[in-house]
Amino acid sequence: xxxxxxxxxxxxxxxxxxxxxxxxxxxxxxxxxxxxxxxxxxxxxxxxxxxxxxxxxxxxxxxxxxxxxxxxxxxxxxxxxxxxxxxxxxxxxxxxxxxxxxxxxxxxxxxxxxxxxxxxxxxxxxxxxxxxxxxxxxxxxxxxxxxxxxxxxxxxxxxxxxxxxxxxxxxxxxxxxxxxxxxxxxxxxxxxxxxxxxxxxxxxxxxxxxxxxxxxxxxxxxxxxxxxxxxxxxxxxxxxxxxxxxxxxxxxxxxxxxxxxxxxxxxxxxxxxxxxxxxxxxxxxxxx
Amino acid sequence: xxxxxxxxxxxxxxxxxxxxxxxxxxxxxxxxxxxxxxxxxxxxxxxxxxxxxxxxxxxxxxxxxxxxxxxxxxxxxxxxxxxxxxxxxxxxxxxxxxxxxxxxxxxxxxxxxxxxxxxxxxxxxxxxxxxxxxxxxxxxxxxxxxxxxxxxxxxxxxxxxxxxxxxxxxxxxxxxxxxxxxxxxxxxxxxxxxxxxxxxxxxxxxxxxxxxxxxxxxxxxxxxxxxxxxxxxxxxxxxxxxxxxxxxxxxxxxxxxxxxxxxxxxxxxxxxxxxxxxxxxxxxxxxxxxxxxxxxxxxxxxxxxxxxxxx
Numbered sequence: 001x002x003x004x005x006x007x008x009x010x011x012x013x014x015x016x017x018x019x020x021x022x023x024x025x026x027x028x029x030x031x032x033x034x035x036x037x038x039x040x041x042x043x044x045x046x047x048x049x050x051x052x053x054x055x056x057x058x059x060x061x062x063x064x065x066x067x068x069x070x071x072x073x074x075x076x077x078x079x080x081x082x083x084x085x086x087x088x089x090x091x092x093x094x095x096x097x098x099x100x101x102x103x104x105x106x107x108x109x110x111x112x113x114x115x116x117x118x119x120x121x122x123x124x125x126x127x128x129x130x131x132x133x134x135x136x137x138x139x140x141x142x143x144x145x146x147x148x149x150x151x152x153x154x155x156x157x158x159x160x161x162x163x164x165x166x167x168x169x170x171x172x173x174x175x176x177x178x179x180x181x182x183x184x185x186x187x188x189x190x191x192x193x194x195x196x197x198x199x200x201x202x203x204x205x206x207x208x209x210x211x212x213x214x215x216x217x218x219x220x221x222x223x224x225x226x227x228x229x230x231x232x233x234x235x236x237x238x239x240x241x242x243x244x245x246x247x248x249x250x251x252x253x254x255x256x257x258x259x260x261x262x263x264x265x266x267x268x269x270x271x272x273x274x275x276x277x278x279x280x281x282x283x284x285x286x287x288x
Numbered sequence: 289x290x291x292x293x294x295x296x297x298x299x300x301x302x303x304x305x306x307x308x309x310x311x312x313x314x315x316x317x318x319x320x321x322x323x324x325x326x327x328x329x330x331x332x333x334x335x336x337x338x339x340x341x342x343x344x345x346x347x348x349x350x351x352x353x354x355x356x357x358x359x360x361x362x363x364x365x366x367x368x369x370x371x372x373x374x375x376x377x378x379x380x381x382x383x384x385x386x387x388x389x390x391x392x393x394x395x396x397x398x399x400x401x402x403x404x405x406x407x408x409x410x411x412x413x414x415x416x417x418x419x420x421x422x423x424x425x426x427x428x429x430x431x432x433x434x435x436x437x438x439x440x441x442x443x444x445x446x447x448x449x450x451x452x453x454x455x456x457x458x459x460x461x462x463x464x465x466x467x468x469x470x471x472x473x474x475x476x477x478x479x480x481x482x483x484x485x486x487x488x489x490x491x492x493x494x495x496x497x498x499x500x501x502x503x504x505x506x507x508x509x510x511x512x513x514x515x516x517x518x519x520x521x522x523x524x525x526x527x528x529x530x531x532x533x534x535x536x537x538x539x540x541x542x543x544x545x546x547x548x549x550x551x552x553x554x555x556x557x558x559x560x561x562x563x564x565x566x567x568x569x570x571x572x573x574x575x576x577x578x579x580x581x582x583x584x585x586x587x588x589x590x591x592x593x594x595x596x597x598x599x
Contacts, residue, residue, distance in 0.1 A: 121487035132482040135501040145486040
């Protein structure tokens, strides 16, 4: 499956510079690894999605590679969020939202009836656009999922909470505020708290739905650094409006347009040498 | 079309229509006059409502304050025509009847509202339940009283405080359910999604996160629903009736609440019609106690609610 992946740090695909983001993208080089040799952790196959009678996704097929960051980009309303919201079936909160097709995870179609949603969501965590700390203390926020899924002793619980906060680059800022309400933190801290809450239960995949669009640039760069360090242990799928961000943090990028996946490939290729005219128009800002 | 744009689909750029400056804008004087008129009407209407309330409070305080002394809270009413006495028995009766009503209706209404907001949502059953609740809220309270008279008082062959509680609970139930639903609907869906995305079952998300986020609003709603029925008279006319005596235990010889039970609103109703000055004075005093309690709790709860946005 995975084997050894030699990741070349020099860039060989710098020839076509279409957009400013490629300066950053050029620093990465996932374009050289053998995509098909990488293990897919999630495979969407012929995925369609409906909001009531309105179809929002059309025949989406996408491979999410293990321990890689996959960015999902595209204009507003193109189905980016809708797509990743099928992976943990969170869309089912709403009655008239329906998905059909397959989302394979661990060899099983998660869209099939009989999927254990609690187990699925333990293994596929999610970060949302708006930071959403629960109405409880910082500590209880991070401990929430752990308490739900495991029976842990007091000291083990607090060790794991501390560890999750450290890995979310938040520990130093909140170590004296563990007993304060989560909403008392700043917006950027709240979002990292949500990340800590998510990774505390050690999911296999972390879905991020525009995690940085509601917070300031400093907090954003912290979260981007965080993603880089989380990549070793987690698979990340990030939906973003911000193309520079996609170029900075991701290994692979999927470009969505009107519910279709127009192009999917290594991030360097998408940003430096897109194969589709629509992709090129979008990343160069010539999109109407 | 004085300035056709070069490409019609272009974003921004010069408008394709004639410049607006060439047109005469609507008369400012007229718009200002209409604005003033609307503002003035709103002011008059609002002032009228507030003035009526202040007048009522003023009159009740002026007439009722004389009746309020220690004895008012500790004594039962005097024999008709005599001096002294108080409405202590009615205050206790109202407290007990209202509390029991709250114990019946608040949990049911709460869970009903939780079900509507979190589980029933837009389903057919929820729509039906919501409609029934709204209809129930519109039923005149005297009808509720007569209904409870038919199903509880007549079969048991006696009036009782319990029947009064049941009647009040009937009125509270839909209020509490609708309030709970409204307040839970204020909790943003992002919070539900975040909690569900942790792999937590819906009921735990509801109990541990959603209700906790809405708790101050829910408490306020419950208190306001209770306070609202505490001032009801009509449902008690055919159920609790009234009594010149103290409450004789919750489960007296005649069953729940030991028969007809003294309560403030019915006492006000009865005493205010009597041709004895002392009785009328007691009625004013009772009105004052109820108004102060209801108004006070309302204000306290609204103050708490205003700073209680915890999500």
